[in-house]
Amino acid sequence: MLWIILALLLFIVQIAVIIIVEYHRSNKAIAWLIILFLFPLLGFLVYYFVAKEYSCYRTLQRKKNRQWEQIKADLINRSKRWIPKAMDEVNNWKKRGDHASFQKISDIPITACNETTIYTEGKQAFEAMLEAIAAAKHHIHIEFYIIRDDQLGTRFERLLIRKAQEGIKVRMLYDGIGSRRLGKAYLKRLRDAGVETGCFFPLFTTFFDKRLNYRNHRKIVVVDGKIGFFGGLNIGDEYEGKDPKFGYWRDTHFSIKGDAVLWIQYTFLTDWYLVKEQSITDFVYYPVQESQGQEFVQIVKSGPDETILELLFSFIVSAKKRIYIETPYFVPDPAILLALKTAVIRGIDVRVILPLIPDKKIVYNASLSYVQDLLQAGVRFYCYQKGFIHAKVVISDQLACSGSANMDMRSFCGQFELNAVFFDRKVVDQLVQDFYQDLSVSHELSLSEFEKRSRIQKMKEVFARLLSPLF
Numbered sequence: 278m279l280w281i282i283l284a285l286l287l288f289i290v291q292i293a294v295i296i297i298v299e300y301h302r303s304n305k306a307i308a309w310l311i312i313l314f315l316f317p318l319l320g321f322l323v324y325y326f327v328a329k330e331y332s333c334y335r336t337l338q339r340k341k342n343r344q345w346e347q348i349k350a351d352l353i354n355r356s357k358r359w360i361p362k363a364m365d366e367v368n369n370w371k372k373r374g375d376h377a378s379f380q381k382i383s384d385i386p387i388t389a390c391n392e393t394t395i396y397t398e399g400k401q402a403f404e405a406m407l408e409a410i411a412a413a414k415h416h417i418h419i420e421f422y423i424i425r426d427d428q429l430g431t432r433f434e435r436l437l438i439r440k441a442q443e444g445i446k447v448r449m450l451y452d453g454i455g456s457r458r459l460g461k462a463y464l465k466r467l468r469d470a471g472v473e474t475g476c477f478f479p480l481f482t483t484f485f486d487k488r489l490n491y492r493n494h495r496k497i498v499v500v501d502g503k504i505g506f507f508g509g510l511n512i513g514d515e516y517e518g519k520d521p522k523f524g525y526w527r528d529t530h531f532s533i534k535g536d537a538v539l540w541i542q543y544t545f546l547t548d549w550y551l552v553k554e555q556s557i558t559d560f561v562y563y564p565v566q567e568s569q570g571q572e573f574v575q576i577v578k579s580g581p582d583e584t585i586l587e588l589l590f591s592f593i594v595s596a597k598k599r600i601y602i603e604t605p606y607f608v609p610d611p612a613i614l615l616a617l618k619t620a621v622i623r624g625i626d627v628r629v630i631l632p633l634i635p636d637k638k639i640v641y642n643a644s645l646s647y648v649q650d651l652l653q654a655g656v657r658f659y660c661y662q663k664g665f666i667h668a669k670v671v672i673s674d675q676l677a678c679s680g681s682a683n684m685d686m687r688s689f690c691g692q693f694e695l696n697a698v699f700f701d702r703k704v705v706d707q708l709v710q711d712f713y714q715d716l717s718v719s720h721e722l723s724l725s726e727f728e729k730r731s732r733i734q735k736m737k738e739v740f741a742r743l744l745s746p747l748f
Contacts, residue, residue, distance in 0.1 A: 344558040345550075352539050352563065356386045383577045383588070391535030392570030393704050397668075397711055399516040402506070402530040403429060409500045409532070410436055416446040416562065418545045420497040422455035422681075423511035426463040428519075430512050434463060441471035448472075450548055452493045453479040455511070475552040477693075491581055494681050494692040496530075497545050502564045505541035506532050507680055507695050509667050518664065523634060525664025527715065529603070529679055529708075535568035537697065540576035544695055572701035577680070580693040585682050588698070589689075590616055592673040601672040601712045602629045605636070605665070607644040608685035614647065621655035630715050632667075633660040640685070642734075642741035652724045659719035666715065669696075670708055677705045 396402035410417055410433075417440060424430055441447045449467065451459060453476050464474055477493040498506040508530030510516050518526045533541075546557050579585035593600055593616040600620055607629065609617070620627050629651075635641030648658050670679045680696030682688040699705055730738075 344556065348543070348558055348563070352543060353386055355539065356388045356536055383575065385540050385576050385578065387573050387575045388536035388540065389573055390566065390568050390570050391533055391537045391572040391574045392568050393572055393574065393699065394532045395704070395707050396530040397527065399510055399518065399526055399528060402510055403517065405532055406498050406506050407432065407436055409504050410440065413440055413445050413500045415501045418448050418497065418499040418542070420450040420495055420545055420548060421511050422452045422492065422494045422496060423513055424451045424456045424459050425513035426460050427514045429514050429517060433512055434467060437467060437472050438470040448549060449474045450477055450552060452477045454492050475549060477548065477552050492692050493548065494688065495544070495695045496681050497541060497695060499538065499542050499545055502542050502562050503538060503566065504532060504534050505538040506530065507541060509669050509681060523636065523665035527661065527664060527666045527668060529668035529670055531697070533574065535566050535570050537574040537576050538566065539563050541695065544578045572704060575698040577696045577698060579682065579696070581691060584689055585694055585696060586610065586689040588678065589613065589671060592671050592676065592678055593617060593620055596620060596625050596673040598674055599626045599672065601709065602684060603666060603668045603670040603712060603715065604684040605632055605667045606640050606683045606685040607631055607647060608640065609647060610686060610689060617651060617656055618654040628657045628659065630659045630661055630666060630719055632665050633662050634665055636665065639741050642737045646738035646742035648722065649727055652722065652727060658722045659716060660722060661715060661719045663718040670712065672705065672708055672712065675702060675705055676700060677708045679708065
């Protein structure tokens, strides 16, 4: 009897701890309480090691020296050098309300004189990356969530080794969870050739340091500080459509030249400093850009302390005619959910493309749990049928935002992401054209069809939605 009372008291204490700690994050509190009820002791242990609020960014801020702050100030000043030319456009955006709150959301300013290339398939993007790396004269910086030791990974490995042996400075970051299957032999070959590598939050050390839930989801390549790549692609054969389960892989990736590259570089070197504690502040890594492009681009770096949620919310509430969304994972927070419903009420054309074939079933079920409510509100949903869609694009009237962030809670609050806001009509029109192309190979979900789901499927969706704040 005494043991039962002690166990009950321990359980009550665990419940009280979660409620007290998570009182300002009610959705997460509910999710963790469900896990605790299902797995009384194990659930609390997982909570203790996984749910700690992120604090590394503040530690990094304390470590930063004056050189870093000077670099940031210098980049801001350089980004403003075309302001006299750009202010007319910026003021027009502000008058229309399109850009009224973006500047407050990100401390990275709008950059001018950019040239953007959009890739809709992995093969095109990887060939462009490899070509740029092969032409490197000074340095190569690479950062990916997933790097695999497969055919594509081997191509990158051999080229990086060759460039390092030529005397080019090569630095590579990979995520401890995303690249957990990357073999030691792969990394040893790189290091032996002179490639510097760093693991962002290694699996075991971050588990005991209670940072396991915070991952680096960025996908970055910077060559000589003059060309940058970012978007949704990781390094692996499946991203070239070679996985038999998914087949064709549809993604959105970018290469860019111009002042925006300086901020992609800054993001990489900040991450490098966090992982390696090496302060690389030489201005040779921030060269004068040679691009003669006319595009305005704003880089948005986000993380647990720099959320991208406000940006996406602003995109939705500022729309006047259309909101187009492509995402492999659709787990909106209550604010985004309400904003989408309100947009439809205001007569805005809201469409969302999701995969037909899921790669993560629990996340997919969570996504489906939001579909019925939004279908009833008037949002139009489509299932991509050509293969797997991994593109992460949000279009609001004549603005677009794309990069590594999904429309889910992890990207909103728990992962380090890199996106860009595009203002140039040519770039936005291309993304809209790609969206319509995807619509042509997608099946539109009707409310009557969706309501015919089995009870078991509906139960899966309810359970996944309750846990969705955790992924």
